[in-house]
Amino acid sequence: MNGPLVALFGTCLVDMFRPSIGLSAIALLQRAGCRVAFPEAQTCCGQPMFNGGDLKHTRELAKRHIDLLAGYDYVVIPSGSCGGMIRVHYPQLFEVGDPWHAKALDLSRRSFELVSFLVDVMKLDRVDAEFPHRVTYHDSCSGLRELGIKAQPRKLLASVRGLQLVEMDQAETCCGFGGAFSLKFPDISTRLADDKLASARAAEPEAILGGDLGCLLHLAGRLSREGSDTRVYHVAEVLADAADIPPINGLPRNPPEPAKPKLD
Amino acid sequence: MKFSPIEFRSQAEAALRDDTLQAALKRARSGFVDKRAKAVAALPEFELLRAEASAIRADALNRLPTLLEEFEAGVIAAGGQVHWAIDAAEARKIVLDIARCHESCRIAKGKSMVAEEIGLNPALEDAGINVVETDLGEYIIQLAQEPPSHIVAPAIHKTREQVAALFARHHERAELLTELTGIPELVDEARRVLRETFLSADVGITGANFLVADSGSTVLVTNEGNGDLCSTLPKTHIVLAGIEKVVPSMTEVSTLLRVLARSATGQPLTTYTSVFTGPRRAGEDFGPEEFHVVLVDNGRAAMLGSEFRDMLRCIRCGACMNHCPVYGAIGGHAYGWVYPGPMGQVLTPWLLGPERAPDLAHACTMNGHCAQVCPVGIPLPDLIRAMRVREHESHVNHVAERWVFRQWAWWAKRPRLYGWALRKKARWLRRLARPGGALRKLPVWSGWFRSRDLPTPQGRTLRDLMREKLRGSQ
């Protein structure tokens, strides 16, 4: 195989909560003809410290990952916000003229969020997957506004057999997660989740899909608390034909089985 | 009603529970957002215009001292006077001195955010001067003794019924409660009362949307025409403006007006655009005898030299708050001061000091919608984040948070330990979860668990699965 060499940056939430998203991403990349590597020393991209105003520690983590991710043709991230961190914010961390700035820019140019990478770089226009459900799609803010991800997931979802995408009217409205915001201002955060879910519900979906596990944990957590049976999946799981596992919000009563995404 | 930025949390919580406010917010929000969207869609070159407006404002800030001097010379040449106020106290004193030397007993005031910023009304009232707000929204909240909750629509949080009740009480006509059923009736009632004010006021005070350097003019937009009446009927006209408001000429103003109105209310142009240049000249029938411009610094010059410089581009259109989900959920009063929403989350901690508004910069999800709509391209989320950096560096933020970041970074620099910790945490969370379902509660993150479950980790961490896979393929 001589496709591009792609490093998967899994993100800490995927690593710990839902590795099936990472495995789905790998499957999708491989099917698109990429050689995929998983640099084992990857940890956290530094986004929490960055948004918390702690630039010292952000820079330390950024430098680690800039070095770690050198030497790959591309770096692919199954998250719009971590993708935005590496692609948009890493270069902002260093002064122009600082060698780290040049390195960060180089990494930025090679880094992509998963679905936009598949569509914009690998020119994928369909996937081989089936998900016979009515779904709605949440455009996570960082992906949408920092990386311009809007049409790409829809394009690939349109090729999923049996899937019916019904847009909600507030698809582009923030779900209220916001990382530390969700812990610092739980009441506002929950109100925004409820507004988002009300809009989603009006589309009467069986499942809500999105591209950022942070937002999805927040929405799934709210749905779970309310006892709703609307399921939440990461878009990569659906596109990789791996959404036959319990959704992010879990299944009432059924113990979730360990993830077994299909790998080629 | 008193609000304070330090009470942001409790004010926000109260706002979430206030059903009347919630209804008003919902209505206002969709109104503003839809109207702007329509106006933008109708103007294909809007994005170009936005870029042009950003460049105009950025350029004006680069030349601020020169433009201000030019403006001052222009005002003087037109027969007016310019006063420089370094801070709020000085600005209040200047206005009071002008008002006093006219022994005025009545001031007709147009809407001015700077006047709110410097706390002008209480100062005037303390001096025994009768100030009447003439902008309908400002008039309403003046009667209610509340601060504005939106920079464009100060009484947006009030329902029609609440306004009718206010008028009935303050105009001492109980019948208004039943008579004032529609917006036109409310407007007529306010107009009836305000007309007397215009005719009897000795001094008119207005704000300014722009200061025009080459002519010494001030430009004001209103939808009610009250600004014109405040400026032309009384003997003295005082214009209050922040020093950042100056632009080179009317050419720039015309571009800015096009984005301002569309961004604020979805109008192609605001109903009244008034240009004031000096006092009444010989042979003119209208206009004040005296024309004063009070230029207020109050932290702006310092901002110009800081990383928050871009904030001074702001033309006070309100689009950022109209599109902010947090503002939409809690309304303007929760922010506790004059400037609500994203622009306030930068301005308030800057102008008052972060220790007096420690929560504001954090009450943001970084969704970026504000920056997407800001007509002058202010990178609001970046500035809000920069405010967090400032707080972090000056140790204003919480000790616990600093500790968490330090810990987190320590682990994240040690991949093996980090991997071990993730594995442990995933297992631990799975053990605590109810079978098949999500976590209901943990001894930490009480904020999260108050209203949400935490989805349970699937089991193995991604790094462990990958290591195994590699081993398997060897």
Ligand code: SF4
């Ligand atoms: S920051 Fe931008 S969007 Fe907000 S009020 Fe100022 S000009 Fe308008």
